[in-house]
Amino acid sequence: MLRDIKVTWLAAWDRPAYDAIVRRALATHADLVIAATHGHRFGARLVLRNTDWELIRHCPAPLLLVKSRRPYQKPVVLAAVDPFHRHAKPADLDARLLAAASQLAGLLRGTVRIFHAYMPLVTVDRIPLVTAPPVMLPPAVEQTHGEQVARAIDRLAERAGIPRGRRHINVGEVSEELSAVTRRTRTDIVVMGAVSRSALTRLFIGNTAERVLDELSCDVLIVKPRGLVRKWPARQPLARPGTRNSLAGRPRPHVVSRTQP
Numbered sequence: 001m002l003r004d005i006k007v008t009w010l011a012a013w014d015r016p017a018y019d020a021i022v023r024r025a026l027a028t029h030a031d032l033v034i035a036a037t038h039g040h041r042f043g044a045r046l047v048l049r050n051t052d053w054e055l056i057r058h059c060p061a062p063l064l065l066v067k068s069r070r071p072y073q074k075p076v077v078l079a080a081v082d083p084f085h086r087h088a089k090p091a092d093l094d095a096r097l098l099a100a101a102s103q104l105a106g107l108l109r110g111t112v113r114i115f116h117a118y119m120p121l122v123t124v125d126r127i128p129l130v131t132a133p134p135v136m137l138p139p140a141v142e143q144t145h146g147e148q149v150a151r152a153i154d155r156l157a158e159r160a161g162i163p164r165g166r167r168h169i170n171v172g173e174v175s176e177e178l179s180a181v182t183r184r185t186r187t188d189i190v191v192m193g194a195v196s197r198s199a200l201t202r203l204f205i206g207n208t209a210e211r212v213l214d215e216l217s218c219d220v221l222i223v224k225p226r227g228l229v230r231k232w233p234a235r236q237p238l239a240r241p242g243t244r245n246s247l248a249g250r251p252r253p254h255v256v257s258r259t260q261p
Contacts (some may be wrong), residue, residue, distance in 0.1 A: 018054040030061045037065040037213070052213075056194050056222050062100060062221040068188070075188030076111035077101045078168075079160075080178055082116065082193070083152040093193045093225050098160040100223050101191040102193050113166040113185060117177035118149050146171070175212040181210070182218055191221045 014020035025033050037052040055063055079101040081094040098114070105112045120142055150169055168185075170177035182190060192212075213220060218227050 016054070017051045018058065021051075021055060022058050022060065025059060025061050032064060032065060033059050033061050034064045037067055053121065056213075059222070060224065064189075065220045065222065067219055068217060072108045072110070072188060075105070075108050075192060076185055077105040077108075077110050077189045078113045078115050078182060078185065078187045080115045080174075080190055080192040081153070081156055083156055084118075084149075093223070094156055095159075095196075096223050096225070097191050097193055098156065098162075100221060101189075102160060104189065104221065105215070106189070110188070111166065112160065112162055113168060113183055113187070114160070114162050115168045115170075115178060116149065116153050117170045117172055117174045119173070120171060121145050131219055167223065175215055178212055179215045182216060189219045189220050190216060191223060191248060194224060196224050 010024065012020045012024070021033065021035070024030070026230070033055070035052065035055060036048045052065060056065075079097045081097055083094055098112075104110070122142075153167060153169050154164075155166075170181065170183050178190070
């Protein structure tokens with residue numbers, strides 16, 4: 001199935017690592033970038049510039065983050081969509097997610113499922129020392145809201161040829177519900193979208209791909225909107241070991257190189 005593929009390699013001396021990866025992807029017009037990822041301690045995405053988080057934000061090509069050691073054998077590919085385009089996601093992103101999921105499943109002889117989670121119209125948060133009268137809505141209103149969500153998912157699924165038995169519409173937080181569905185369906189790859197935002201906006205509203213990445217045990221394929229990255233800054237010159245530069249006279253940094261298996 002994947003025979004007669006030409007494989008080349010390139011070792012680059014660059015910092016930060018995601019800069020080199022993005023530039024290489026642009027230079028080679030890459031159709032897919034594959035990277036290994038590792039767990040991070042809680043809250044790291046808000047303060048650290050880890051390579052996997054930065055690739056989620058900036059990689060121009062679809063990004064496959066490999067988390068599982070399981071080989072793909074007729075894999076289950078789950079597309080996590082958002083037909084209501086929360087946080088101003090581009091309108092064509094769901095179609096791109098489903099197309100990518102279908103292509104990947106077709107290549108690997110797997111199956112495609114579709115997933116969406118939403119919150120009820122009224123949620124009650126318990127805040128200490130604060131009492132407020134609960135807001136009540138007629139049950140018919142919540143039912144109508146759920147039916148509207150289901151119709152939107154059904155339209156997407158029907159266009160992609162996904163049968164009803166492979167459609168998952170859950171009520172609750174995206175990260176919790178998505179993790180539960182992937183475990184129940186033994187999902188191998190989750191396909192989801194990500195949109196690059198400013199640091200301030202990202203701090204407050206977050207990014208669904210980043211919030212759930214550590215909670216998922218399966219691989220994750222990140223798909224971006226069209227035309228997100230058009231160009232990238234040129235590589236800044238770095239001094240190689242043993243050469244002099246503007247840091248001459250300062251303590252030599254200790255560099256540890258780790259090779260992925």
